[in-house]
Amino acid sequence: MSSSYVGRGSRDYLEAGLIAMNAAILLLLGLGLVEGEGRCFFNRTEEHCVCHSLSQESLSSIIQCLPASVVEFWGGDLERYAALTISDLQPSVIDMLETLNIRKLVFGDLLVPEVLLAQVLKFFSYTQVQELVFESCNFVGRSNWTEMAGQNLPILNLRFHNVTSAPLTGHEQGFSSLSGWLETLQELAVTSSHVTALPCAIGRVFRGLRSLDVAQNSLRDESLMPAFCEGAFPQLQLLSLQRNNLTSYHSVCESLQLLHELQHLDLSENKLIAGLASSCQWPMSLRVFNLSGTGLDEVLTPLPPNLEVLDMSCNHLRTLDISLASLKMLFLSQNMLRDVSFVRNFPRLEILHLDYNLIPELPWDELRILGHLRDVTAAGNPYNCSCSGAAGIQMLAGMVHLGPGWPRDYVCHSPPRYQGVLVKDVPVSVLQCNSAAVITPICVILALLCVAGAVYLAQSRSGLFQACRRAVKGS
Ligand SMILES: *[C@@H]1O[C@H](CO)[C@@H](O)[C@H](O)[C@H]1NC(C)=O
Ligand SMILES: *[C@@H]1O[C@H](CO)[C@@H](O)[C@H](O)[C@H]1NC(C)=O
Numbered sequence: 001m002s003s004s005y006v007g008r009g010s011r012d013y014l015e016a017g018l019i020a021m022n023a024a025i026l027l028l029l030g031l032g033l034v035e036g037e038g039r040c041f042f043n044r045t046e047e048h049c050v051c052h053s054l055s056q057e058s059l060s061s062i063i064q065c066l067p068a069s070v071v072e073f074w075g076g077d078l079e080r081y082a083a084l085t086i087s088d089l090q091p092s093v094i095d096m097l098e099t100l101n102i103r104k105l106v107f108g109d110l111l112v113p114e115v116l117l118a119q120v121l122k123f124f125s126y127t128q129v130q131e132l133v134f135e136s137c138n139f140v141g142r143s144n145w146t147e148m149a150g151q152n153l154p155i156l157n158l159r160f161h162n163v164t165s166a167p168l169t170g171h172e173q174g175f176s177s178l179s180g181w182l183e184t185l186q187e188l189a190v191t192s193s194h195v196t197a198l199p200c201a202i203g204r205v206f207r208g209l210r211s212l213d214v215a216q217n218s219l220r221d222e223s224l225m226p227a228f229c230e231g232a233f234p235q236l237q238l239l240s241l242q243r244n245n246l247t248s249y250h251s252v253c254e255s256l257q258l259l260h261e262l263q264h265l266d267l268s269e270n271k272l273i274a275g276l277a278s279s280c281q282w283p284m285s286l287r288v289f290n291l292s293g294t295g296l297d298e299v300l301t302p303l304p305p306n307l308e309v310l311d312m313s314c315n316h317l318r319t320l321d322i323s324l325a326s327l328k329m330l331f332l333s334q335n336m337l338r339d340v341s342f343v344r345n346f347p348r349l350e351i352l353h354l355d356y357n358l359i360p361e362l363p364w365d366e367l368r369i370l371g372h373l374r375d376v377t378a379a380g381n382p383y384n385c386s387c388s389g390a391a392g393i394q395m396l397a398g399m400v401h402l403g404p405g406w407p408r409d410y411v412c413h414s415p416p417r418y419q420g421v422l423v424k425d426v427p428v429s430v431l432q433c434n435s436a437a438v439i440t441p442i443c444v445i446l447a448l449l450c451v452a453g454a455v456y457l458a459q460s461r462s463g464l465f466q467a468c469r470r471a472v473k474g475s
């Protein structure tokens, strides 16, 4: 193969790439739209390209993004181009688009006319982009989306963060034009975007969705029942409702009953109350449940029966009167627990986090019989470094991983002479500590020796037998 051929080949490739990228930029950012110097920065090791406020002059800078697998565009206003229509792409451009390596595209700080978005998505049907992210964008206007009907998009993961748009209610028609694509989408995130409702019809379009993240929005108890109506999100496995306006534990339970595949539910940072008692059962498939930072004074029931991971950190729990046979990970940091003997109710426990509670003593006897336990973190508790207390923690440190806080954040609060001393540094030799545990076996051994001696020596040395009995009494 001659070098001129290679040269020509790669030049063609670059030219086609430039045309394609120009087309993309024309679409995505609008030529000459943004004032000032903008350009792209390509990190070859990470295959990551970031472009800021591209202008007509700096446009050629985008050529270096061609080999990137992640490309980000930040800054700009596309409103002027709302009326733009993409004519059908030439075959050479389509070929080029198909060879691009890009897997993920991020658009940030942009004003996007929805009409243009529809056009852009059509363009992406020729690429291998799997993940599309819009961050801090404003979508304006409406598109009828009909052009997208029947189009297939390679995108599996679609994320919107801090975006504004017209409310989703009323968009059902538009969504149904997109259904060919939307039913293959696997992950959808719409976070920090003031979402107040998810109409039932929208959920029914997302037939293949595995993961829905609607954290940090304004969903209320009443919004959930229609969102998770019959037939909505039938394959959903992971649902995050973190930091919304949910209040009733039972009402949330009632609303999610039809999600038969749900495995992971995040309700963290909603202020929950038990509300009216109900016999609601959570989906049997639920394995991971996050109730962190939900203002709980007590454990709300019922809990999903097959849980493997339960996070109730950052609440006001004083006790934990539940038992879960399959639980493997229990997160209880930052509560008001004093007593940890409840661990016996979780026989399969592997990971237990108890940092920053009010626990004076870790129950070594209860913990050591948990055969699967490998990771216990319990820093920042007011430890009672009486001999048995400190010894229990030191023995635990030999058995499991005590986390990054060990030994620095395991500090004695009592008795006075050990206040402020690290638990690790409290002297707890076996003889100093548990006197009963040490002395009883010594007595038994001595007594046995004495009996044996007595038998061996028979009555002939009765004086020695007397001395031995004195020794046992003395110990
Ligand atoms: C590319 O990214 C790597 C890893 O984050 C970083 O160490 C390196 O400095 C970056 N290179 C350039 C040229 O910025
Ligand atoms: C959210 O997006 C707006 C623009 O739409 C921006 O001004 C604001 O800084 C963004 N907020 C955060 C926290 O990123």
Ligand SMILES: *[C@@H]1O[C@H](CO)[C@@H](O)[C@H](O)[C@H]1NC(C)=O
Pocket: 196, 218, 220, 244, 245
């Ligand atoms: C949701 O809660 C936040 C903070 O608690 C509050 O500011 C906001 O008004 C609430 N939104 C709705 C729709 O209730």
Ligand SMILES: *[C@@H]1O[C@H](CO)[C@@H](O)[C@H](O)[C@H]1NC(C)=O
Pocket: 242, 266, 268, 269, 290, 291, 292, 293, 309, 311, 331
């Ligand atoms: C639960 O949610 C909190 C706050 O949203 C988060 O920090 C924590 O990692 C989550 N826990 C699990 C087990 O995912």
Ligand SMILES: *[C@@H]1O[C@H](CO)[C@@H](O)[C@H](O)[C@H]1NC(C)=O
Pocket: 360, 384, 385, 386, 388, 389, 414
């Ligand atoms: C610390 O533990 C010892 C031995 O169990 C007990 O006698 C003592 O009262 C405890 N001190 C505090 C402050 O709880």
